[in-house]
Amino acid sequence: MLPELGHFALILALLLAALQAFFGIAGAHYARARWMGAVVPAVAGHAVMVATAVGCLIACFVGNDFSVAYVAENSNSALPLFYRVTALWGAHEGSLLLWILLLALWTVAVVIGAQRLPERFAARVLGVLGIVSLGFLLFTLATSNPFLRLDPPAPDGRDLNPILQDPGLAVHPPILYTGYVGFAVAFAFACAAMLEGKLDQHWARWTRPWTTVAWAFLTCGIALGSFWAYYELGWGGFWFWDPVENASFMPWLVGTALIHSLAVTDKRGLFKSWTLLLAIVAFSLSMLGTFLVRSGVLVSVHSFAADPARGVFILAFLVIMVGGALTLYAWRAPLLKSQAGFELGARESFLLFNNVLLVIAAATVFAGTLAPLISDTLKLGTLSVGPPYFNPTFMLSMLPLMALLSVGIHANWKRGRLQDKTRLLLYTFVAAAVLGTGLVYGIYAPGSLLSAVGATLGIWIALSSLVDPLERLWRGLSLPRAVLGMTLAHLGIALAVIALTTVQSFTVERDVALAPGASAHVAGYDFRFDGVRPVEGANYQALAASVLVSYQGTRVALLEPQKRQYWVQRQVTSETAIKMHHGNNVLLALGEDLGAGRWSLRIQVRPLVSLVWIAAFIMALGGSLAASDRRYRTARVAEAPALAGTLEQPG
């Protein structure tokens, strides 16, 4: 009964999304107040129906209803309750349902926030969001229905993919998707502005907080994914330039560019068409991410479902959504004129560099991700693109970006002279160079030139972004959340640069073979292997090694890395053991049984690696602070909704 109810709710949600799209866009176009009045009830009904569908599927998981194919394929009666709930997004169909739910929630949030917006504009925004919902619901119902029944029911489920049985995975997809889907709001704002043929500074101010919040979620999601890959996959890396990782990173880079470009449009009324394009591209990349992950076009370590038929559908959907938006752009963007100008050296020019460099970075990642596909399509042979391509090309755009950041935040709007800031920048740079070189050559000797440059830039960003807020406090001025948020985000960037530099340059990695009682000495730490013992889990059995870690004779921790064999899926996973010590991340992974009690162990000591993730969370925190600034909440519009003024309707 429950699965049918969920299926039915999903069909109703589809109809309501269609109504929302029609009444939103047509109502605004023909200025019919009653049509536009129907949009909000449609949004509410749609959200309730989607929530009902999700609730039904969760109930099927919790109640172990193995007559539902999706439950039978992704759960098991021995699976702990927590994972029975999170198994909802353990595979393709449920992930899509989660996507739809999050889109519904974002739409409701827009309705609540849209009370300040002109009625026609709000109707158009909600109409565009309705089209997006409609597309994803059609996709789900046509190709990926999670409510299909098995006849007769399975006696028990095939269990959740073991690498997904982890608290990190429980929270990673919802947060990542919240970010992905959040860019739909910026996309809808952009489309609405183009449909209206009008884009002013108010528009930028309305769009900014939505974009920043989506960006903050995406930042958290990427960091969690990286953290999960680090300690669950057991390969001892935190970023692999894997297609799925890149799929989330590209919207992040473009989203970062969008946040900065929106700031220029808001403050100075410039970069209008560019901002629109970035808003379209950020969401297109989010959808392309779904496409790359779900279609099987690119095969990756992360993709747990791949199906060409679904790819065709998503491609058609992309053509309609992105192609439509870009056509609208080609038609309407030439109408947007900016009067103001700015000098080279003004803040606008630095934000322009920021945008160009971030877009170049996204383009290089994009090229590297799609190169294997293109080479295959053009029959140039199978090509594999990895860190040797990504690391240097990415650095090529990031180094100048980081170098310009410190100067850019001290530049003035409109005017190119830095004036009294020149000396300040010089002092902070000298201090950063001393500290950075000291860090690289002093604490983590021996360093390379590149790591010294990296550390210097990181410290310079930190110092120079702290100057302004500290000065404001010194002078007794208030610190608006927007400034505080920006400072935090830039501090996060600084920390990330420092952490990535030290991790890349000073990680020690060693594979050792140890007999019980034997010790290995790696990077100042002693590792004593005390043999392995069997461990029983709820739905797996494991072998756990005991390794006593000590540093200069004092005990640090007893680490117990495991190798788990899951019963149902007969899959072996490696559970790494990690200990933080003096900023170092000591990681142990249990390798192979070499016979006679001897085992191979992988030992890694990574300095400051946790700082990479902490930095990401600081950035996200900065983003959410900035988005909650008062100026967005009080940006109520004085102008009357252009209901009567249908004359200005172009086209």
Add this chain to the structure above:
Amino acid sequence: MNRFLLPLGIFLLLVVVLAIGIKHSPDKGTIASPLLGKPAPQFALPSLADPSRQVRSQDLKGRWYLFNVWGTWCGECRAEHATLLQVSRAGVLPVIGLDWKDSDEEARAWLSQLGNPYQAVAVDRNGRTAIDWGVYGAPETFLVNPQGVVVYKHIGAVTLATWTHEILPRVTAPATGS
């Protein structure tokens, strides 16, 4: 106007590449199966030729075999049928069929009309065994070694090229099978 059309142009180019990519992805057979390197799922299903008898996975232990998932409703299965007949005539290994979500009469008619490449055909009317094998769509073909471990999976129609370049080398030189 021109420069505002540029994003659309780039996007359309990308769509063409992706479309070709989709077209090529199934016959690349690159969709990794979680089953590779793991024991083949157990099954005991009624035989198509004689429903009173069973086709059982444990009876197949100790030798190489091809496990081919097909159905009379599947167009590509018709395309690969000739290849399967040649494979079975070569006599290197037996081909075991899994008749997936199909009607028995139609399946028997198909085999008597087109020829029967299968040593045995197991009937999986509700698709449970196909789920165990992680089948996304017919046809799919698995190569199982004498230890009962899945060493290779092919998605889409098996061609002579697949047979000579992918399957045969693994059977004749099992050490390189991965």
